[in-house]
Amino acid sequence: MDIFEWADMEMQVLECTKCDLSETRQNAVFGQGSTNAGIFIIGEGPGEEEDKQGLPFIGRSGQLLDKILSACNFNREEHVFIGNIVKCRPPGNRVPTPEEKDACMPYLLRQIEMIDPSIIILLGGTALKGLIDPNGKITQVRGTWMEWNNRLVIPTFHPSALLRNPPLKKDAWEDFKKVFFKYRELVDPRHTSPNIPVRGDSQQD
Numbered sequence: 001m002d003i004f005e006w007a008d009m010e011m012q013v014l015e016c017t018k019c020d021l022s023e024t025r026q027n028a029v030f031g032q033g034s035t036n037a038g039i040f041i042i043g044e045g046p047g048e049e050e051d052k053q054g055l056p057f058i059g060r061s062g063q064l065l066d067k068i069l070s071a072c073n074f075n076r077e078e079h080v081f082i083g084n085i086v087k088c089r090p091p092g093n094r095v096p097t098p099e100e101k102d103a104c105m106p107y108l109l110r111q112i113e114m115i116d117p118s119i120i121i122l123l124g125g126t127a128l129k130g131l132i133d134p135n136g137k138i139t140q141v142r143g144t145w146m147e148w149n150n151r152l153v154i155p156t157f158h159p160s161a162l163l164r165n166p167p168l169k170k171d172a173w174e175d176f177k178k179v180f181f182k183y184r185e186l187v188d189p190r191h192t193s194p195n196i197p198v199r200g201d202s203q204q205d
Contacts (some may be wrong), residue, residue, distance in 0.1 A: 018103040021088035027054035033081030038115035038187035044126035051089035061159035073193035085130040124158030
């Protein structure tokens with residue numbers, strides 16, 4: 001990781017005017033987390049609170065995401081980096097346009113390249129369509145491991161969908177448990193959580 005290149009890219013994002021979202025934003029949201037993260041989480045774009053504070057996933061959806069991560073014994077400081085398909089809030093939280101996504105995608109791709117995560121989690125349809133398949137449907141492929149640029153990718157529901165439809169939380173939790181075990185396999189075999197029994201541990205007594 002070249003910290004000077006990383007800092008330069010962050011400044012480029014904060015000052016970016018490549019699309020019209022720069023005219024309505026309060027703050028661009030570069031992303032947050034460990035630059036050595038084994039997991040890269042991608043959402044759609046900043047919401048109202050994220051736009052105000054310049055940080056990703058800090059509203060109700062972010063609070064729920066943090067609870068899910070904590071249940072897996074993951075956190076933003078050590079295990080994950082969180083970004084979005086677009087780094088500025090679309091007005092009214094609408095879905096980003098193709099032009100907006102195209103303007104912003106080089107930043108995201110460079111972040112992924114520099115952090116070099118083993119696992120990418122796609123939160124919701126916009127992230128799935130933006131990175132993997134423009135015609136992809138989250139309800140059809142969530143929980144399925146895919147390969148992208150020699151990395152393992154798993155789509156799951158966006159936390160906002162879980163807030164709107166709480167029964168989806170069960171499926172999302174199953175998806176995050178898959179991430180937990182894949183993280184143990186690829187990154188740290190010693191990683192544990194009191195909420196997820198691991199074969200051979202005393203948790204399964």
